[in-house]
Amino acid sequence: MRKYKCPNNCRLPRRKKELVEKDGKWGFDYHDFTYCPVCGEMMPQTHEAVKRFFDIYHLNSKLDRAEQLIYKSEFNAAAREAFVVVETALRNKSGLDLHGVDLVNKALSYDVDKKSGQITKIPLIQLNNLITDSEKNEQEGVRFMLMGFFQGARNIFQHNKVGSGASDVLSIIIQASYFLNLLDGHSITKHGEWIRTKVDYSDIYQNMPNHIDRLKLRCILRFRNWKHKKMQSKIKDTCES
Ligand SMILES: [Zn+2]
Structure with missing residues (x-):
């Protein structure tokens, strides 16, 4: 039908x-x-x-409100929310009280000695180790992308009612999620290795009505704890010997 x-x-x-x-x-x-x-x-x-x-597509959790606005077909509001979330994350992480392009530039730029390739001024927001060329390119590339994100897209959405439709707004939300993941430490130079984020299992446990599920979760966490302790003592033994 x-x-x-x-x-x-x-x-x-x-x-x-x-x-x-x-x-x-x-x-x-x-x-x-x-x-x-x-x-x-x-x-x-x-x-x-x-x-x-x-x-x-797992959006960065900071974009939950923007996602809900999309479901309500409030596309311009969703885009504006995404810009605010990215800007707030940049301000919080860098400690700078600036906006837009200026904020991005001061938060992500670094100085490098051209001869030795050594970093002479570390950026306020460091996306990766900044050792390899790929890592330096990521830091620099993302700085340019974020500058464009604010100078191009944000300013247009802020000052005009954009009639370009939902597809453009969806791409803004996805870009925002990509930037937020990078700011959370998920650099793409780390071979896609996902950094574990801390999960509040006590909250999950409290909201688990099924008794068997609770038992299973307890077993998994106990096993994980045991494995972690074993690994720690192995490292200690290697260091001491
Ligand atoms: Zn209608």
Whole structure:
């Protein structure tokens, strides 16, 4: 069944049959609207697809509010929220009381001795070890990307009602998530190795109604603890011998 109905009950224009591709085959059929052509709200099938996408694409948790705004079809507000979150993270991490491009530049720039390649001034926000060329390129590249993020995209969204549609806003949110992950220490030069973030298992345990699940979680945590202790004593033995 086609979900050809705006969530705000707008009177939708009559659809005409047009050339439509389905699984590599072409024919004349109705083309479903992705957004309501009257109010701009996501149509139900678009809402579902976007939600499914974010089930797989794990947005940085600081973007939870921006994600919720997308589900409400408040696209411009979602983009503005993402810019604020990134800027706040940069300010908190660098300790600088600046904005936009100036903030990015002062927070991420570093000085390097051209002859020896040694870092002579470490950046306030260091994304990686800054030893290899890839690491230096990441730091420098992300600085340029973030400068563009604020100078280009942010300023446009801040001062105008952007009519470019939801796709652009989704790409802003994804870029924001990428930057926030880097600021959280997940540099892509670390061969995709994911840094463990601290999880509050007591909170999870309290909200676990199934007795068997609680038992399983206790066993896993006990085993993890035992493994960690074993590793620590191994390191101690190696250092002392
Ligand atoms: Zn509508």
